[in-house]
Amino acid sequence: MCLSIPSKVVSIDTEQNIATVDTMGIQRTAGLDLMEEGTVAIGDYVLLHIGFIMNKIDEEDALESLRVYQEILEKLDEEDRRQMVLDDDNCPVREAP
Amino acid sequence: MSSLELKDLYDGFRNPEVIKSFQKLIAAEAEKLGRTVNIMEVCGGHTHTIMKYGLTQLLPENINFIHGPGCPVCIMPKERIDHAYTLAMQEDVILLTLGDMIKVPGSHGSLQDARAKGADVRYVYSPMDALKVAEENPTKKIIFFAIGFETTTPMSAALLDVVIKRDIKNIFFHINHVTVPEVMKELIDSRDEHVNSYDHRIDAFIGPSHVSVISGSKIYAVFPEHYRIPVVVAGFEPVDVMEAIYMMIKQFNEGRSDLEIQYKRLVSQEGNLKAQALIEKYFEKVDLFKWRGMGNVPNSGLKLRDAFAPYDAEVLYKEVLPYDEIDDHKLCICGDILRGFAKPQQCSVFGTACKPSSPLGSCMVSSEGACAAYYKYGNLL
Numbered sequence: 001m002c003l004s005i006p007s008k009v010v011s012i013d014t015e016q017n018i019a020t021v022d023t024m025g026i027q028r029t030a031g032l033d034l035m036e037e038g039t040v041a042i043g044d045y046v047l048l049h050i051g052f053i054m055n056k057i058d059e060e061d062a063l064e065s066l067r068v069y070q071e072i073l074e075k076l077d078e079e080d081r082r083q084m085v086l087d088d089d090n091c092p093v094r095e096a097p
Numbered sequence: 098m099s100s101l102e103l104k105d106l107y108d109g110f111r112n113p114e115v116i117k118s119f120q121k122l123i124a125a126e127a128e129k130l131g132r133t134v135n136i137m138e139v140c141g142g143h144t145h146t147i148m149k150y151g152l153t154q155l156l157p158e159n160i161n162f163i164h165g166p167g168c169p170v171c172i173m174p175k176e177r178i179d180h181a182y183t184l185a186m187q188e189d190v191i192l193l194t195l196g197d198m199i200k201v202p203g204s205h206g207s208l209q210d211a212r213a214k215g216a217d218v219r220y221v222y223s224p225m226d227a228l229k230v231a232e233e234n235p236t237k238k239i240i241f242f243a244i245g246f247e248t249t250t251p252m253s254a255a256l257l258d259v260v261i262k263r264d265i266k267n268i269f270f271h272i273n274h275v276t277v278p279e280v281m282k283e284l285i286d287s288r289d290e291h292v293n294s295y296d297h298r299i300d301a302f303i304g305p306s307h308v309s310v311i312s313g314s315k316i317y318a319v320f321p322e323h324y325r326i327p328v329v330v331a332g333f334e335p336v337d338v339m340e341a342i343y344m345m346i347k348q349f350n351e352g353r354s355d356l357e358i359q360y361k362r363l364v365s366q367e368g369n370l371k372a373q374a375l376i377e378k379y380f381e382k383v384d385l386f387k388w389r390g391m392g393n394v395p396n397s398g399l400k401l402r403d404a405f406a407p408y409d410a411e412v413l414y415k416e417v418l419p420y421d422e423i424d425d426h427k428l429c430i431c432g433d434i435l436r437g438f439a440k441p442q443q444c445s446v447f448g449t450a451c452k453p454s455s456p457l458g459s460c461m462v463s464s465e466g467a468c469a470a471y472y473k474y475g476n477l478l
């Protein structure tokens with residue numbers, strides 16, 4: 001019951017203190033009771049749990065993580081390529097004949 | 098990557114290539130360890146991720162997972178389920194609850210069984226659904242059987258807040274909220290019958306995701322500071338878990354025991370202060386809460402503050418509620434599993450007498466429990 005899903009805020013009803021959010025194409029409403037007034041805006045990414053917005057997703061931090069992952073991938077890729085060159089240098093098949 | 102798409106928030110943290118690269122990084126660090134480390138993922142959501150994505154298979158042999166007690170449905174003792182059952186059987190009551198709670202057997206049966214006997218038990222998606230039920234049934238007493246960790250406690254508080262503000266007369270609460278750091282402490286401190294000492298098996302904790310969104314990482318400060326046990330708060334996606342493990346092993350290799358946050362996009366040290374204020378306003382600690390599979394854990398449960406007793410179903414129905422102690426099933430070794438001394442397959446009734454459809458013990462109750470996760474995802478270990 002704890003697997004909350006990231007969603008995007010599409011509209012806000014200040015009267016009722018609820019937001020409409022999009023979760024992978026599904027629209028639902030969620031209570032803003034746990035968020036300080038005025039801190040959630042249209043377009044924000046948020047985390048929902050049992051009908052409430054629990055918190056906003058920090059875009060900078062999410063992007064930073066994804067950037068780091070990309071760097072790791074590239075670095076390991078490069079190491080793999082280098083290893084291939086080294087392996088090729090020592091290729092036993094080439095020396096065979 | 099200039100701006101963030103919703104898709105990135107899913108795919109970016111599930112990317113198989115990234116998982117593989119963390120696998121390599123972890124393997125290289127783990128080789129330097131020279132020993133086995135036992136990592137407890139406290140939260141059932143992490144257990145689910147680890148089993149679903151087969152992460153145990155991606156990790157070197159010297160990294161061992163201990164699956165923790167962090168599934169709110171699993172830890173609910175039969176005594177409390179019997180309370181819910183008794184309340185549901187009262188003539189003018191509609192009992193509402195969340196999640197798999199409805200399926201879990203107490204000593205007379207589950208809430209589902211109560212429903213079969215004519216009780217009005219309903220599953221709700223959100224506590225706020227109680228408002229509609231109350232409006233549609235003005236002559237009934239609507240009792241919200243509130244369960245969950247810090248993650249769900251503020252939502253119960255928010256409902257009570259609305260009930261009080263709108264002066265709604267027919268919504269009541271049966272509170273079963275529990276707190277995570279206390280049970281983590283218990284897992285370390287409790288005397289262990291196997292080794293007859295205070296030894297514990299846990300070398301590091303993966304901190305729960307959404308408990309921490311609400312409470313902030315500060316609630317775990319005691320573990321690195323006092324017990325020298327590292328904590329890394331991680332998100333629920335497989336990349337999150339792999340990165341957290343990498344961070345943890347680096348801590349071991351560098352001789353550190355720190356509190357770190359991997360799940361930075363949602364967790365801060367402070368957490369959601371408004372939610373914390375709501376909890377503080379309406380709830381206070383109880384001395385002991387009995388956890389299924391774990392026994393009594395000091396200071397780990399919450400109740401409504403005395404000022405809100407008129408909304409407390411446990412106070413209102415004091416005369417009819419049962420208070421007998423009920424032991425866990427004799428064959429069940431959930432307690433050992435939670436403490437890291439056994440794996441689910443070592444239980445003599447795993448998958449035979451105990452299955453998700455007919456659980457004997459707590460770990461089989463919800464898909465977030467260790468035994469249920471092993472059952473569902475096969476013998477991966």
Ligand code: SF4
Nearest residue numbers: 429430444451458468
């Ligand atoms: S298989 Fe069932 S009885 Fe055995 S430890 Fe798990 S929950 Fe308990």
